[in-house]
Amino acid sequence: MTLAAGIGYALLALGPSLSLFVSVISKKPFLILTVLSSTLLWLSSLIVLSGVWRGFLPLKSTSRWPYGLLIFTSIAFQEGLRVLFWKVYKRLEDLLDDFADRVSKPRLYQTDKMEIALAGGLGHGVAHAVFFCLSLLTPAFGPATFFVDRCSQLPFFLVSAIIALAFVTIHTFSMVIAFNGYAEGNKVDQVFVPVVHLVAGMVTLVNFASGGCIIGIPLLYFIASLTLIHCGKMVWRRLTENRSRQGN
Amino acid sequence: MAQNTKPTSILDSLGEEIIRIIAPVSICMFMVVILVSVLDSSSSSSTSASVTSIATIAYSETNSDSSWDKFVGALLNSLVFVAVVTAVTFILVLLFYLRCTKFLKLYMGFSAFVVLGFMGGEIALFLIEDFSIPVDCITFVVALFNFAVVGVLAVFMSKMAILVTQAYLVVIGMLVAYWFTQLPEWTTWLLLVAMALYDLAAVLLPVGPLRLLVELAISRDEDIPALVYEARPVTHNDSGAVGRVAQRRVWRGRSGENSDHGSNNNPNANSVFVENVDSGSNSTSNASVVPDSSTESNTLVSGHNDATLVRAEEGWVPERDAELSAPLIDPRMNIQPQQSELEGIGLGSSGAIKLGLGDFIFYSVLVGRAAMYDFMTVYACYLAIIAGLGITLALLALYQKALPALPVSIALGVLFYVLTRFLLEVFVVECSLNLLMF
Numbered sequence: 151m152t153l154a155a156g157i158g159y160a161l162l163a164l165g166p167s168l169s170l171f172v173s174v175i176s177k178k179p180f181l182i183l184t185v186l187s188s189t190l191l192w193l194s195s196l197i198v199l200s201g202v203w204r205g206f207l208p209l210k211s212t213s214r215w216p217y218g219l220l221i222f223t224s225i226a227f228q229e230g231l232r233v234l235f236w237k238v239y240k241r242l243e244d245l246l247d248d249f250a251d252r253v254s255k256p257r258l259y260q261t262d263k264m265e266i267a268l269a270g271g272l273g274h275g276v277a278h279a280v281f282f283c284l285s286l287l288t289p290a291f292g293p294a295t296f297f298v299d300r301c302s303q304l305p306f307f308l309v310s311a312i313i314a315l316a317f318v319t320i321h322t323f324s325m326v327i328a329f330n331g332y333a334e335g336n337k338v339d340q341v342f343v344p345v346v347h348l349v350a351g352m353v354t355l356v357n358f359a360s361g362g363c364i365i366g367i368p369l370l371y372f373i374a375s376l377t378l379i380h381c382g383k384m385v386w387r388r389l390t391e392n393r394s395r396q397g398n
Numbered sequence: 399m400a401q402n403t404k405p406t407s408i409l410d411s412l413g414e415e416i417i418r419i420i421a422p423v424s425i426c427m428f429m430v431v432i433l434v435s436v437l438d439s440s441s442s443s444s445t446s447a448s449v450t451s452i453a454t455i456a457y458s459e460t461n462s463d464s465s466w467d468k469f470v471g472a473l474l475n476s477l478v479f480v481a482v483v484t485a486v487t488f489i490l491v492l493l494f495y496l497r498c499t500k501f502l503k504l505y506m507g508f509s510a511f512v513v514l515g516f517m518g519g520e521i522a523l524f525l526i527e528d529f530s531i532p533v534d535c536i537t538f539v540v541a542l543f544n545f546a547v548v549g550v551l552a553v554f555m556s557k558m559a560i561l562v563t564q565a566y567l568v569v570i571g572m573l574v575a576y577w578f579t580q581l582p583e584w585t586t587w588l589l590l591v592a593m594a595l596y597d598l599a600a601v602l603l604p605v606g607p608l609r610l611l612v613e614l615a616i617s618r619d620e621d622i623p624a625l626v627y628e629a630r631p632v633t634h635n636d637s638g639a640v641g642r643v644a645q646r647r648v649w650r651g652r653s654g655e656n657s658d659h660g661s662n663n664n665p666n667a668n669s670v671f672v673e674n675v676d677s678g679s680n681s682t683s684n685a686s687v688v689p690d691s692s693t694e695s696n697t698l699v700s701g702h703n704d705a706t707l708v709r710a711e712e713g714w715v716p717e718r719d720a721e722l723s724a725p726l727i728d729p730r731m732n733i734q735p736q737q738s739e740l741e742g743i744g745l746g747s748s749g750a751i752k753l754g755l756g757d758f759i760f761y762s763v764l765v766g767r768a769a770m771y772d773f774m775t776v777y778a779c780y781l782a783i784i785a786g787l788g789i790t791l792a793l794l795a796l797y798q799k800a801l802p803a804l805p806v807s808i809a810l811g812v813l814f815y816v817l818t819r820f821l822l823e824v825f826v827v828e829c830s831l832n833l834l835m836f
Contacts, residue, residue: 178409179417183788186420190781197778197817200825207828217834224836250408262409281826282835285774301833313835347836357833366833 156291159307163279163314167272167322174265181269188235188273189280195231196281199224214358221351229344232325235270236332260392263333264326264385271325275318283307283314301363312367313354319374320350323381330384339384346377416791418629419751420784423761426568427783430575430762431769431776437524437576438770472584476592483596487607494614494622502623507550510570510625515546517573553625560630567627571755575762579770586767587812593760594808601802612800627758631750751791757803761787764811774826775818782814783807 161168175181202223209216247257287307289296295305324343331339350373356366493502519542526533552558552566579586600606615622761783768775786807794801829835 178412179414180409180412182417182420183413186781186784187788190785193778193781193814196826197814197822200821201817203825204821207824209828217832220829221834221836228836246408246412253408255408256405258409259407262407265409278835280777281774281822282830285772285777286827286830288773298831298833306831309833310830310835313833317835351834351836354834354836363833 152293153291155295155307156287159287159290159311160284162308162311163283163318164276166315167276167279167318170268170272170322175269175272178265181265184266184269185273185276188270189277190273191231191235192228192274192277193281195228196277199227214355217358218352218355221355222348225344225348225351229347232328232343233332236329239266239270239329260388263329264388267326267329268322270329271322274325275321278317278321279314282317283310286310300357300360303361303364309363309367313370316367316370316374317350320346320377323377327377327381327384330388342380346373349373415629415631415751416788419627419753419791420787422564422568422627422629423753423758423787424780424784426571426575426758427762427765427780429568429572430579430766433521433572433576434579434766434769437521437528468584469588472582472588475585476588479589480592480596483593484600484607487600487611491607491610491614494611499620499623503554506623506625507554510553511546511550513570513573514549514566515542517577518542518545518569521573521576564627564630567625567755568758570625571627571758571762575759575766578759578763579766583767583770586763590760590764590808591812594802594804597802597804601800608802609800625755626752627755628752629750751794753803757807760804761807761811764808764815768811768815771819772823774823775815778814778818778822779811782810786810 171185175185203220206216209220243258243263250257290307295307297304298306298309301309324346327339328343330336331343350370353366353369353373356362356369490502519538522538522542525531526538548562549566549570552563553570578589581589597608600608601612603609611622764783765776765779768779786809787803789806790801790803793806
């Protein structure tokens with residue numbers, strides 16, 4: 151609607167990630183590099199998916215199952231990539247530990263590992279927000295606004311910003327949960343992340359119904375807060391375990 | 399409390415040099431994108447001001463030509479441009495060989511002044527026009543003149559605060575990149591590809607002008623007079639390093655300065671790349687000399703009196719630079735190449751990474767041209783270029799010789815631009831408009 155509105159939408163989607171970036175990630179250059187590479191990875195996965203689905207677009211908007219299939223395949227692919235990301239991270243962790251030994255510094259702390267996972271997740275989240283919300287915001291800097299039929303109560307930009315915020319949260323913290331799950335071999339955590347991602351994706355299908363976004367968005371936020379709480383509990387548990395182990 | 403005695407983790411400082419190069423490149427790209435979107439949206443696109451310059455001498459693109467015509471015309475344009483650049487670079491090598499260093503320095507100063515004064519002035523005029531900023535002629539001229547003169551001093555006098563020098567280099571890169579984005583579209587893309595290929599050839603082929611230049615500079619222990627961005631080297635105040643002898647990184651087996659810790663160039667202590675390099679040298683710095691040597695090594699080394707420093711330069715692969723003469727894209731002055739900039743990436747004698755200004759310019763041109771299409775391509779191209787830069791830095795540490803910084807980044811940038819424009823955009827718009835996200 152104007153410059154202010156455009157910036158407002160952008161900050162709505164990316165505000166928490168920006169503050170996370172400034173407070174935690176910008177202090178350590180390695181984390182900035184991690185954010186950039188995980189953003190690139192997410193973008194590449196998105197490009198591959200769009201390449202695969204390009205032939206079928208635009209889908210007929212009457213039935214829902216093509217969209218469901220699209221979301222399902224996309225999420226499956228991205229979760230597969232997450233496992234790959236984890237394997238690469240494992241190797242990187244070994245390299246870093248060797249390097250730390252060589253320069254006689256301590257090996258990676260528990261908090262370091264979690265910070266790397268957080269940075270990876272933030273990269274994914276920022277990539278989502280940038281490509282699904284920010285890149286479409288260009289008209290919002292102009293004099294008018296845009297409404298979608300299915301969700302006509304709010305401007306399209308606002309809706310996409312809100313949804314993007316939820317997804318940023320989900321992506322950021324599910325990476326921490328996932329990495330921790332793979333490290334500990336915790337099956338619950340390992341399964342939790344793909345399931346949450348899939349459920350969140352499917353919930354957006356609810357937006358198809360006219361006025362569906364009234365139900366869809368709160369559901370999405372419920373899932374996001376679930377992820378956040380689970381991650382918080384897990385981190386707290388790990389850190390207190392660690393501290394008690396160090397105290398012994 | 400365990401916190402007080404907890405030693406710093408390696409994560410605190412790893413990868414800092416890379417960030418110190420990525421940050422200015424990102425800033426330059428960001429400012430070019432802002433300039434392009436602000437100045438483009440205001441001026442109507444129908445008035446395509448066809449700039450006459452070397453880059454469009456063969457063919458001026460008009461909207462009515464067919465795609466094939468545009469392609470062929472753009473190809474001719476870029477070939478002409480590359481030919482001119484090659485010729486000028488060879489002239490530069492000749493001048494350097496004949497030791498006309500003073501002339502080269504004056505020429506560089508003059509071109510920096512022209513860029514800052516005239517190009518910067520013209521862009522400032524556009525901005526004043528767009529935003530209706532009330533400023534009178536005399537103030538404007540005085541301010542511009544001062545700005546340009548300080549800029550010339552900043553890139554030449556090594557005594558200036560390094561932040562000012564770096565800022566001015568970024569501004570020069572930004573101004574030239576903005577002018578390049580004013581070229582017609584096909585010409586711009588093919589020009590980028592052609593310059594990437596030229597860079598590859600000129601640096602790696604034994605007969606390439608840039609390689610000759612670098613080898614001349616190495617054999618004479620001089621630095622090439624050119625515009626180069628040098629990232630500040632990383633200094634560490636390691637409490638554990640006191641008493642340890644600072645050792646220099648060994649490159650290509652030439653060294654022997656291991657005992658020198660007086661005027662010491664601070665090799666970066668925590669780059670992962672040091673580990674890939676089979677130097678085995680322990681690159682931590684003597685804490686007491688850190689403040690001194692950092693100020694010394696921050697400057698572009700020119701005529702250093704310190705003998706050990708000069709010897710040190712032998713051991714390094716110094717600036718791997720290329721002189722690029724960009725034509726002045728100004729309708730008034732037609733075809734005068736007026737600039738020396740540098741392309742390519744190398745390690746400065748202080749261990750700091752040096753990136754030629756030509757690289758800044760062409761990265762920003764790519765991103766600026768992507769901005770003329772849509773912001774999605776901007777983000778994709780930005781990530782691709784940064785990835786390319788990272789890969790080039792990794793290769794630099796691996797091969798330890800001068801490397802062209804353009805090819806990988808431009809290749810990835812163009813690839814991602816094409817993929818985003820034709821594949822991703824449709825997909826994302828389709829999903830978003832239906833409020834489907836994942």
